[in-house]
Amino acid sequence: MSDLDDLYQEIILDHNRRPRNYRPMTGATHHADGHNPLCGDEVTVFLHVDGDVITDITFDGQGCAISKASASLMTTRIKGRSLGYARELLDEVRTMMTGREEEQPDLEKLGDLAALAGVRKFAVRVKCATLPWHTLEAALAGQQRVTTEEE
Ligand code: ZN
Numbered sequence: 001m002s003d004l005d006d007l008y009q010e011i012i013l014d015h016n017r018r019p020r021n022y023r024p025m026t027g028a029t030h031h032a033d034g035h036n037p038l039c040g041d042e043v044t045v046f047l048h049v050d051g052d053v054i055t056d057i058t059f060d061g062q063g064c065a066i067s068k069a070s071a072s073l074m075t076t077r078i079k080g081r082s083l084g085y086a087r088e089l090l091d092e093v094r095t096m097m098t099g100r101e102e103e104q105p106d107l108e109k110l111g112d113l114a115a116l117a118g119v120r121k122f123a124v125r126v127k128c129a130t131l132p133w134h135t136l137e138a139a140l141a142g143q144q145r146v147t148t149e150e151e
Contacts, residue, residue, distance in 0.1 A: 008115035011073075016065040021058045021075035033061075034135030036127050036148045041067040045135040052082050059132060066116075066125055071132035073113055083140065089113075090133055096120075097130050 025031070025046035034043045041063030048056040057079050059071040078086045089109070096105035096117050107114050119125040127148040138146035 008118055011112055011115040012069040015069035015072040019068050019072040023058050024060045025058045030139040032135050032139035032143055033145045034131045036131045038124055039064055039128050041128055041131050043071055043132050043135055045139050047139055054078055054081055054086060064128055066119055066128040067131050070116055070129045074132050090137060093133050097126050
């Protein structure tokens with residue numbers, strides 16, 4: 001295992017042990033429930049959007065280490081940023097997790113999120129990592145519920 005793999009593993013373990021922004025939100029402007037039946041992950045994403053800015057984002061629910069770490073990383077990266085930034089990041093994560101080899105994700109933009117790339121080797125885990133992002137997308141689109149089965 002390379003040093004980079006060790007670092008990535010450490011990021012995921014850390015966010016699983018101490019998930020950031022892990023609490024329900026009262027007064028959310030957007031929220032959605034995400035379900036990944038393959039693994040049993042359930043995540044609810046709450047957002048408070050003011051104009052073009054995501055002033056707060058939290059998540060709640062029960063899931064495996066990968067889904068929880070992915071949700072935690074997502075909240076730390078998107079809190080305080082614009083909706084446009086969130087959508088760009090969503091595209092980068094999608095490219096990283098499900099893109100073809102000729103589509104290279106922007107690792108600089110991904111930052112800590114690149115830690116999730118390691119799960120691409122395990123097809124069943126990809127949906128754990130992408131679940132919080134699908135749920136974010138659903139919440140912003142005004143959908144209340146999303147499942148990974150639709151892919
Ligand atoms: Zn999972």
